[in-house]
Amino acid sequence: MAIEIKAGEAYGFFTDTSICIGCKACEVACKEWNSLQGDEPAFLADSFDNTGQLDAQNWRHVKFIDNVPDQSVNAGNGTAWLMMSDVCKHCKHASCLEVCPTGAIIRTEFDTVFIQQDVCNGCRNCISACPYSVIGFNAQTGTAHKCTMCYDRLQAGMIPACAKACPTESIQFGPLADLHKAADVRLAALHSQGVTQAQLYGRDDKFYGGLPAFFLLMDKPETYGLPNADNAGLPSRNNVGGYIAALVTAVLGTIAGIVAFRRRGTS
């Protein structure tokens, strides 16, 4: 179905991990379109995944989560590997955007989060803040990089490369409101089939005000390396406490200095 992409409307990804087959077509399409060289190949020895992580060269990463017991299983009671095409969540309340001191990280006309490469100066405060380990530092450019949700393609009226390439439609792109409806329908269908562990992650505002790139998960968020609702905090939560502790210390330190230095005839 063709999507008319208009500035001023919120767009996003709905990634349904229940139908991801781990083909990594999304990773390849992302690298192709964005001219990403990828990291040096490495044997990670923990699964068939050799991408490893999202970083400056990997803006889509298909996680292979091997939670299958080693012993044989009988027909019908086996479990499958979990696969998830991870990506920047483009959080409504984005930690990276909150702490960026240069104004390099902006929210675009498509309600996505974008790092302006000519403004970013490589301070890496966004990397320290991102709770999803999405942003990577490119030493060659001296700047931070992450998924742009194919900002250039959106401006040209095209859907992002990863969603275009996904053969199972595990990655769906579209107006956020439409994606929310599709996700609700899919979740209800899975629950009606007895797949009660299925859950939506980032569909509501429990995670950073809502995630434009949200997921249907087949296990708890921590299994996929995603913080749960209790751990999804913005960096600014420590601003007031941090400054109050500093202020109290400053007052006590000043009093200590006054006591030690107060005028006396002798040392």
Next chain:
Amino acid sequence: MYLAAEHFVRAPEWLWYILGYFFFAGLAGGSYALATLLRLVGDSRDEHAARLGYYASFITLLICPFLLTADLGASWWKFWHMLVDVTPGNTGFNFIYWSPMSMGAWTLFVFGIFATVSALEAFMLDRRRSAGADPGRPLGGAVGLTFNIVGALFALFLASYTGVLLSVSNQPVWSDTWMLGGLFLASGLSGSAALIALLARYRPAASFSRARLRMADGYFSVLEIVLLVVFFITIAAAGTVGRTLPWLPLWTLALVGIATPLVAARGHAPVSTGGGSAVIARAGTNTLVISALVLLGVLTLRAAVIFSAQ
């Protein structure tokens, strides 16, 4: 603070340059604040140590921008983007009060003016004194007083915001506590007292203030210990205290640095400027050892905090 916090973040790889910056920023801010206190509430004989404090603040501050710029790597030439937003159509000054890094950049800039002027004034006073001219302060009266006090406020912020910056993240350890701003400030004040006392060793006229600086250092150490205990309680509650264990040698050195002024204070004997040369020489050696240990503690405390998360 979250109980049993789980973190899935990537480390920002803030390493040696940032460690160096945190160290020198703590000393720059702490030295200015102590110099101002010595001048405001101290004896007239404390003025020599106060000037040493302004010199120390200026010199240590000079190093800071170079370390920060070097840490940017290939984008070093965009260091000024910290202050100016160059986004097309949205250019202007960056003053993002909820981002400690933005606040810190501005503080570094503004405090630089105070530190430079105060060091220049101290230099002029020393020149006049050595020339036997009128030692009256160029920045005297209420203006000078206000200048030093406002400068000291920026100095205290500079010495503390680096800790708040770490806490305002999603990194393990750092974001699991709100104590780091206070801890870094207390540590910076302690290190600055040690630094000024060390410098006073080479300026006989300032030796009057050495005992007072040692006493202040003892108080700052007590403050540090209290803050360190609260720091460990908060990260233990968050379940991330185990991350500090691999850096136990650094924590131990930091503790030695914190404890040194307290041990020194217990065995402290006032140094009389009229004492024999042997007494003064021994006191000088003690000052060198004590100050070196305290400064090492200031450095290793920051290293332990920075590396525990990464």
